[in-house]
Amino acid sequence: MAVKEKEKIMQSALEKANILVEALPYIKKFSGKTVVIKYGGHAMLNTELKQAVMTDLVLMKFVGINPVVVHGGGPDITGMLNRLGIESQFIGGLRVTDSSTMEVVEMVLGKLNKEIVSFINQLGGRGIGLSGKDANLIMAAKKLGKDQADIGFVGEVENINPQLLKTVIEEGYIPVISPVGVGQEGETYNINADTAAGALATALQADKLMILTDVEGILADRNTKESLLSVIQTEEIPALIEQGVIQGGMIPKVECCVKAIQGGVNTTHILDGRVPHSILLEVFTDKGIGTMVK
Ligand SMILES: Nc1ncnc2c1ncn2[C@@H]1O[C@H](COP(=O)(O)OP(=O)(O)O)[C@@H](O)[C@H]1O
Numbered sequence: 001m002a003v004k005e006k007e008k009i010m011q012s013a014l015e016k017a018n019i020l021v022e023a024l025p026y027i028k029k030f031s032g033k034t035v036v037i038k039y040g041g042h043a044m045l046n047t048e049l050k051q052a053v054m055t056d057l058v059l060m061k062f063v064g065i066n067p068v069v070v071h072g073g074g075p076d077i078t079g080m081l082n083r084l085g086i087e088s089q090f091i092g093g094l095r096v097t098d099s100s101t102m103e104v105v106e107m108v109l110g111k112l113n114k115e116i117v118s119f120i121n122q123l124g125g126r127g128i129g130l131s132g133k134d135a136n137l138i139m140a141a142k143k144l145g146k147d148q149a150d151i152g153f154v155g156e157v158e159n160i161n162p163q164l165l166k167t168v169i170e171e172g173y174i175p176v177i178s179p180v181g182v183g184q185e186g187e188t189y190n191i192n193a194d195t196a197a198g199a200l201a202t203a204l205q206a207d208k209l210m211i212l213t214d215v216e217g218i219l220a221d222r223n224t225k226e227s228l229l230s231v232i233q234t235e236e237i238p239a240l241i242e243q244g245v246i247q248g249g250m251i252p253k254v255e256c257c258v259k260a261i262q263g264g265v266n267t268t269h270i271l272d273g274r275v276p277h278s279i280l281l282e283v284f285t286d287k288g289i290g291t292m293v294k
């Protein structure tokens, strides 16, 4: 082998070693801690991206961190409803959910849930799929929409029963949860996945809540990704909403971060789910990526 070739191989090995060394303090810091990851619509776009996210989760589990996945699936639900000739209607970002819509929501989320579990298992992890109905994990009650509108079977979280989750985490599984809640009378509720993730992170007293979405994080100016706000204190949020900096789908995300912080979650993050391995880059590097809300 030529000397130049050998040098190149050594250089590349050294770079890999440096990356592992950079990760060491973070592995130590987060070992044994729980991290809740909200994995939603746009970060689920293609198989490669799904595989990259699942690889991160499996790696985390192998180094002693406990990931818990809460998934969405809004675009898939809308797609299936379209195919069935049912129009989707949203009020204040929540899907108006009559009983036939609820049936489709539960069906689509169930399929996505098993798909995620299957990815984790193929990568050597131990995925287990649960809905909020399993062991009464997510107890919910009817939620009214904006201006007291009746939005059907949309639920708000009343109570989380995390015991089963704690057991499966201790047994070495990676729980994958679909945001379907159950009411006092056994009725089924459709819960926004960000909200479900926030409530679960609080109930588990997770160290981190990570919300994967389709932008770099919170931007001061949505036209330039250079305007990314790396850290935001919870107290700054009302003004950012008031000034119109944070709008639309980002509002429930930051509100959910604030609630989780107030509920005892250490840090919350809004990350770009379109970037492969965004979870690893956040947890295991000095710089991190996305926006940290703390
Ligand atoms: N300040 C902001 N910075 C970045 N994105 C913002 C901001 N304010 C509003 N948004 C919007 O929020 C969207 C993310 O919310 P949403 O579409 O509900 O995500 P998801 O489908 O991942 O749940 C972004 O695509 C962007 O259009």
Ligand SMILES: CC(=O)N[C@@H](CCC(=O)OP(=O)(O)O)C(=O)O
Pocket (backbone or CB within 6 Å): 039, 040, 041, 042, 071, 072, 073, 074, 075, 077, 093, 094, 095, 105, 154, 155, 179, 190, 191, 192, 193, 194
């Ligand atoms: C009440 C409500 O709106 N529920 C959502 C649940 C899925 C979800 O939140 O998925 P994303 O995170 O991918 O948007 C819905 O029906 O679309």
